[in-house]
Amino acid sequence: MPLPAIFDALRLPVIAAPMFIVSNPELVIAQVRAGIVGSFPALNARPVSQLDEWLDRITQETQGCGAPFAVNLIVHRTNPRLQEDLAVLEKWKVPLVITSLGANAEVNAAVHGWGGMVMHDVIDDAFARKAVEKGADGLIAVAAGAGGHAGTQSPFALMQEIRAWFDGPVALSGAIACGRSILSAQAMGADFAYIGTPWIATPEANAAEVYKQAIVEGRAADIVNSNLFTGIHGNYLRPSIVAAGMDPDNLPEGDKSQMNFGSGGNMDVKAWKDIWGAGQGIAAIGAIEPVATRVAALEAQYQSAKNELRTRTGMG
Numbered sequence: 001m002p003l004p005a006i007f008d009a010l011r012l013p014v015i016a017a018p019m020f021i022v023s024n025p026e027l028v029i030a031q032v033r034a035g036i037v038g039s040f041p042a043l044n045a046r047p048v049s050q051l052d053e054w055l056d057r058i059t060q061e062t063q064g065c066g067a068p069f070a071v072n073l074i075v076h077r078t079n080p081r082l083q084e085d086l087a088v089l090e091k092w093k094v095p096l097v098i099t100s101l102g103a104n105a106e107v108n109a110a111v112h113g114w115g116g117m118v119m120h121d122v123i124d125d126a127f128a129r130k131a132v133e134k135g136a137d138g139l140i141a142v143a144a145g146a147g148g149h150a151g152t153q154s155p156f157a158l159m160q161e162i163r164a165w166f167d168g169p170v171a172l173s174g175a176i177a178c179g180r181s182i183l184s185a186q187a188m189g190a191d192f193a194y195i196g197t198p199w200i201a202t203p204e205a206n207a208a209e210v211y212k213q214a215i216v217e218g219r220a221a222d223i224v225n226s227n228l229f230t231g232i233h234g235n236y237l238r239p240s241i242v243a244a245g246m247d248p249d250n251l252p253e254g255d256k257s258q259m260n261f262g263s264g265g266n267m268d269v270k271a272w273k274d275i276w277g278a279g280q281g282i283a284a285i286g287a288i289e290p291v292a293t294r295v296a297a298l299e300a301q302y303q304s305a306k307n308e309l310r311t312r313t314g315m316g
Contacts, residue, residue: 001168003191004117004137004169006095006117007037007068007169007192008066010036010066011034011066011295011299012035012036012193012298013185013186013192013193014036014037014192014194014195014295015037015070015171015193015194015195016036016195016196016199017039017147017194017199018040018044018072018098018196019040019196019199019277020041021044021206021273022199022200022206022207023039023040023041023044023199023206024044024054024205024206025040025057025058025061026206027199027202027205027291028040028058029057029062030202030204030290031069031199031291031295032058032065032067032068032069033292034292035295036067037067037068037069037192039069039071039072040054041072042072042074042085042089043079043081044206048081048084048085048088052091055091055094059092068096069095069096070095070096070098071097071098073085073086073089073097073098073100073107075099075100075101075102075103075107076101086110094111095115095117096116096117096118097118097119098118098119098120098121099118099119099120099121103120103127103130103131103133103134104134105135108134108135109135117137119137119139119169119171120138121139124158125161132168137169138168138170138171139162139166139169140170140173140194141155141190143158143172143174143175144174144280145175145280146174146175146194146196146235146279146280147197147234147235148196148235148279149233150225150233150235152233155172155174155188158172159188159189159190162189169192170191171190171191171193172188172190172192172193173193173194173195173196175220175280175281176195176279176281177198177281177282177285178281178284178298178301179297179300179302179305180302180305181193182195182298182301182302183302183306183309197278197279197285198281198285199291199294200212200215201287201288202288202289202291203288203290204290211237211240211276214237214239214278215278215282215285216285216288218278218282220280220283222239223238223280223282224236224241224248224251226241226251227253227254228253228254229254229275231254234277235278235279236275236278237276237277240274243274244274
């Protein structure tokens, strides 16, 4: 199936993942201007009136760019802002909406009503099927190793099962931090690589310098998977857990029923703001550098990997 026209002018087949706190207008604008899809969680804008201001700014400052921007909506019942945020997105006719934590047919219908597209993030084939049944246009397959809330399945297994029945747009998430991995995602059947962690180590990101430096210095072994901090399993940087006075190897279980997105989730309620999310691909990130520089590097790596693959396979 051909991809929707909004993706026709992308510089790279990349969607920047929306990150709690980190993703802000500066980051999204830089991503779109660099030629990839930029995104942010609606809940990063507080109060709702700020969401309207952010969308005004992003819309104005990305006019004429070939890449679209996206907004992430938490559609779980514990998000009391959902309907208010949805109304703001409708006002600005947001071209791409990324939904998380429970497929919602009413939200999908609303986005379609203003001509927008919905991609829903899923961690297994069963959730993927439910999302499409409820009207999602595309899927974000969140495999093992992704930063923040992550799945547990191998990207090979996850993509294999989804592509057995779904021919719509799919983005693959999970430890993708270099151009070679973008090409690998396509080889597995994905249309896009869904990338988050590398954007933390940029001047545009809303993250503390010590957090950015920890991304640069980190390796896959520094990633800890836990459901303590939000009630849902996610991947976090070991040094930030240690700095909070906890043992990363002996963390208690979290409580999914205590998710509270209206006040920032458990990250606010339990003062977990200094627990830093990150994916297992961080070893590929060697410096704090502007978004434009990082995209250029990814593009060069991607093209080099394509050329190398042609040589290895004798395909030209």
